[in-house]
Amino acid sequence: MRHVISLLIENESGALSRVSGLFSARGYNIESLTVAPTEDASMSRMTIVTSGSDEIIEQITKQLNKLVEVVKVVDISEAAHIERELMLIKVRATGKDREEVKRTADIFRARIIDVTDASYVVELTGNQAKLDAFVGAIDPALILETVRSGVCGVGRGDRVLKL
Amino acid sequence: MVLTGAEIVIRCLQEEKVEYVFGYPGGAVLYLYDALFQQEEVRHVLVRHEQAAVHAADGYARSTQKVGVALVTSGPGATNAVTGIATAYCDSIPLVIISGQVPTAAIGQDAFQEVDTVGITRPCVKHNFLVRDVRDIASTIKKAFYLAKTGRPGPVLVDIPKDITIAKCDFEYPKEISMRSYNPVVRGHQGQIKKAVQLLLEAKRPMIYTGGGVVLADAAEQLTRLTRLLGYPVTNTLMGLGGYPASDRQFLGMPGMHGTYEANMSMHYCDVLLAVGARFDDRVIGNPAHFAEEPRKIIHVDIDPSSISKRVKVDVPIVGDVKEVLDEMIRQLEAGAARPNADHLATWWKQIEEWRGRNCMAYKNSDEIIKPQFVVQKLWEVTGGNAIVTSDVGQHQMWAAQYYHFEQPRRWLNSGGLGTMGVGLPYAMGAQLAHPDTHVACITGEASIQMNIQELSTCKQFRLPIKICNLNNRYLGMVRQWQQIFHGARYSESYMDSLPDFAKLAASYGHVGIRVDRPCDVEDALREAFVKHKNELVFLDFQVDQTENVYPMVQGGKGLTEMILSAEDL
Ligand SMILES: Cc1cc2nc3c(=O)[nH]c(=O)nc-3n(C[C@H](O)[C@H](O)[C@H](O)COP(=O)(O)OP(=O)(O)OC[C@H]3O[C@@H](n4cnc5c(N)ncnc54)[C@H](O)[C@@H]3O)c2cc1C
Ligand SMILES: Cc1ncc(C[n+]2csc(CCOP(=O)(O)OP(=O)(O)O)c2C)c(N)n1
Numbered sequence: 001m002r003h004v005i006s007l008l009i010e011n012e013s014g015a016l017s018r019v020s021g022l023f024s025a026r027g028y029n030i031e032s033l034t035v036a037p038t039e040d041a042s043m044s045r046m047t048i049v050t051s052g053s054d055e056i057i058e059q060i061t062k063q064l065n066k067l068v069e070v071v072k073v074v075d076i077s078e079a080a081h082i083e084r085e086l087m088l089i090k091v092r093a094t095g096k097d098r099e100e101v102k103r104t105a106d107i108f109r110a111r112i113i114d115v116t117d118a119s120y121v122v123e124l125t126g127n128q129a130k131l132d133a134f135v136g137a138i139d140p141a142l143i144l145e146t147v148r149s150g151v152c153g154v155g156r157g158d159r160v161l162k163l
Numbered sequence: 164m165v166l167t168g169a170e171i172v173i174r175c176l177q178e179e180k181v182e183y184v185f186g187y188p189g190g191a192v193l194y195l196y197d198a199l200f201q202q203e204e205v206r207h208v209l210v211r212h213e214q215a216a217v218h219a220a221d222g223y224a225r226s227t228q229k230v231g232v233a234l235v236t237s238g239p240g241a242t243n244a245v246t247g248i249a250t251a252y253c254d255s256i257p258l259v260i261i262s263g264q265v266p267t268a269a270i271g272q273d274a275f276q277e278v279d280t281v282g283i284t285r286p287c288v289k290h291n292f293l294v295r296d297v298r299d300i301a302s303t304i305k306k307a308f309y310l311a312k313t314g315r316p317g318p319v320l321v322d323i324p325k326d327i328t329i330a331k332c333d334f335e336y337p338k339e340i341s342m343r344s345y346n347p348v349v350r351g352h353q354g355q356i357k358k359a360v361q362l363l364l365e366a367k368r369p370m371i372y373t374g375g376g377v378v379l380a381d382a383a384e385q386l387t388r389l390t391r392l393l394g395y396p397v398t399n400t401l402m403g404l405g406g407y408p409a410s411d412r413q414f415l416g417m418p419g420m421h422g423t424y425e426a427n428m429s430m431h432y433c434d435v436l437l438a439v440g441a442r443f444d445d446r447v448i449g450n451p452a453h454f455a456e457e458p459r460k461i462i463h464v465d466i467d468p469s470s471i472s473k474r475v476k477v478d479v480p481i482v483g484d485v486k487e488v489l490d491e492m493i494r495q496l497e498a499g500a501a502r503p504n505a506d507h508l509a510t511w512w513k514q515i516e517e518w519r520g521r522n523c524m525a526y527k528n529s530d531e532i533i534k535p536q537f538v539v540q541k542l543w544e545v546t547g548g549n550a551i552v553t554s555d556v557g558q559h560q561m562w563a564a565q566y567y568h569f570e571q572p573r574r575w576l577n578s579g580g581l582g583t584m585g586v587g588l589p590y591a592m593g594a595q596l597a598h599p600d601t602h603v604a605c606i607t608g609e610a611s612i613q614m615n616i617q618e619l620s621t622c623k624q625f626r627l628p629i630k631i632c633n634l635n636n637r638y639l640g641m642v643r644q645w646q647q648i649f650h651g652a653r654y655s656e657s658y659m660d661s662l663p664d665f666a667k668l669a670a671s672y673g674h675v676g677i678r679v680d681r682p683c684d685v686e687d688a689l690r691e692a693f694v695k696h697k698n699e700l701v702f703l704d705f706q707v708d709q710t711e712n713v714y715p716m717v718q719g720g721k722g723l724t725e726m727i728l729s730a731e732d733l
């Protein structure tokens with residue numbers, strides 16, 4: 001089962017490697033991991049997308065909690081939550097493809113943020129499935145490069161991850 | 164008061180009431196050694212290899228309830244320390260390791276004797292720090308001691324660049340420390356404890372399974388009280404030996420791979436299992452699927468939530484300190500009127516006594532050749548069961564655990580989790596320094612002892628009257644045993660050729676060496692060591708039966724009830 005784990009961690013050098021080292025040492029999956037400081041600069045927030053049986057997810061949250069620098073851990077996928085990911089995708093845009101890519105971008109509510117006479121950079125935000133669908137909708141031969149931020153997540157409504 | 168970083172480090176150690184630092188100097192820690200030199204409170208023990216420094220600090224910690232401290236230089240000093248750190252980590256032993264690092268400006272430049280010590284040790288420490296500012300030294304060391312000894316204990320490393328030890332700042336040792344990200348739960352959940360007590364009282368076939376957590380929490384007294392109050396059978400893991408007095412009738416011996424028949428059968432067939440500070444290691448429960456086949460309710464008390472329901476599904480988890488939780492269980496039991504059902508208990512004990520009647524620890528003694536079990540038995544007799552016993556890793560370790568009966572905690576020091584050959588002598592050094600008036604015996608093998616034999620020199624310098632009992636079988640005996648049983652007796656590289664004459668070797672370091680060849684000389688040799696040479700280190704080189712195997716045995720992957728009791732079962 002896929003899970004989205006959010007955590008607050010002291011913004012110390014090496015903190016990220018403690019988390020990534022934990023996953024590799026114990027053989028847990030990481031589908032994506034994002035991290036950046038929060039409004040409180042002494043803390044970073046991390047979103048980890050992982051998968052495993054209930055027992056493995058239980059161990060993952062326990063092991064994360066055990067890291068001395070981790071302040072709080074929540075499996076936000078246990079309840080209603082929102083996930084977003086940012087993608088920048090550079091595509092070849094010449095001839096009739098120019099119009100086609102633009103049309104597809106509009107359908108997905110994506111934005112073209114860089115234009116040359118041969119290419120576009122398209123910016124798209126959404127959940128993973130939406131980004132996957134956009135990539136699927138573009139002729140693979142046109143794709144020059146894609147870069148995705150990994151998933152950020154937040155619980156809906158009253159569910160707040162805060163110190 | 165303005166001090167240098169080096170002076171601050173030593174002042175911090177004084178504030179923490181550190182008696183001994185085990186270490187080895189080098190370029191990156193020269194200023195620290197200079198500061199050590201100029202004071203007397205903290206004494207330094209110069210080992211002959213950094214691995215032994217950490218093991219000795221670890222032995223000191225295991226035999227007391229204090230934090231062990233080691234000091235090593237950058238690069239090779241730090242890498243030599245890694246085995247010691249990992250060994251302590253696997254058995255949850257509180258240590259603070261201070262390592263020198265190249266100057267801040269040189270970090271990342273592939274400088275002389277630079278390694279990423281924090282990176283290398285990250286997976287085998289509870290936590291580690293790189294100090295980047297002299298003003299952070301005091302609070303970092305305070306945190307290091309606090310982290311090492313609270314919650315689930317473990318080693319904490321503090322890496323200090325050389326320039327930081329030279330820089331100066333005002334010194335003040337923090338009195339209190341709190342970390343918003345670190346708050347171990349100590350008091351168990353009342354409701355869960357109540358549920359546990361209820362379940363215990365309803366049990367028909369109860370069993371108490373305890374481990375290193377009881378020793379680490381200094382809760383042997385609580386365990387003994389609770390166990391006697393209930394009248395239930397109890398077992399101690401290899402790490403938990405001494406947590407309950409071995410001579411007591413309710414004690415079933417050690418469980419697991421080389422545990423007793425009665426302990427393993429009771430673990431398997433109980434209907435309620437109270438696990439206390441023990442982590443269901445694979446050497447204890449064998450195949451988890453086989454263990455899970457028999458239905459039973461499990462109560463698990465552990466300070467580390469990640470130990471609970473990791474290998475075995477638990478019905479009543481209780482996160483908390485063993486001492487606090489057991490105290491509360493005793494309180495609830497004593498406050499209530501309910502007592503265990505005497506009939507059920509009598510029937511269960513009858514079954515257990517039947518299992519115990521198999522006498523699984525019996526071995527065939529000999530007049531011709533020294534049996535290793537016999538040496539341990541005699542050591543127990545000669546020392547009145549009161550020695551601190553350290554061991555290395557191998558067959559001799561298992562015989563020590565099986566035949567030396569521990570009545571008290573912190574008397575049995577060995578590497579269970581990592582199984583590190585070479586710990587025996589340095590553990591004995593740490594223990595002897597901490598307990599100058601107690602007999603300290605190191606039960607070892609001819610292979611293990613050679614992994615840190617250089618420490619005989621340290622023992623001479625510090626006049627440590629350790630008694631080394633070498634169960635010399637000329638084999639990597641534990642390896643040979645597995646090769647005999649699982650690899651068609653193809654003894655690949657398990658014979659120890661070209662051994663030194665250990666008695667002479669010890670003598671060349673200035674110690675007493677005694678070689679013992681005949682069973683009839685075993686007791687006399689031990690008495691000579693412990694009485695005549697009371698104040699000297701004695702190396703007893705017992706030439707033991709080369710073919711002896713450790714029984715009982717649960718083979719890897721098998722279940723607890725599928726034991727081999729003796730060679731006849733093979
Ligand atoms: C050659 C060899 C053979 C072995 N054979 C056996 C064998 O036959 N039988 C056997 O038992 N072992 C055997 N071992 C040892 C085995 O590998 C494990 O090290 C051992 O079983 C673990 O012991 P434990 O479960 O008591 O846990 P420990 O490693 O001692 O862990 C302690 C547990 O207690 C918890 N804890 C710590 N402090 C507290 C506190 N204050 N309050 C609450 N909880 C706390 C910790 O979180 C941890 O979960 C063998 C080892 C070797 C090298
Ligand atoms: C550092 C290290 N290397 C290898 C091993 C694997 N090993 C476990 S027991 C053993 C043999 C130990 O021989 P010895 O010390 O003579 O003890 P014996 O089993 O003969 O009593 C070996 C090689 C280990 N545990 N530790």
Ligand SMILES: [Mg+2]
Nearest residue numbers: 608609638640
């Ligand atoms: Mg041997």
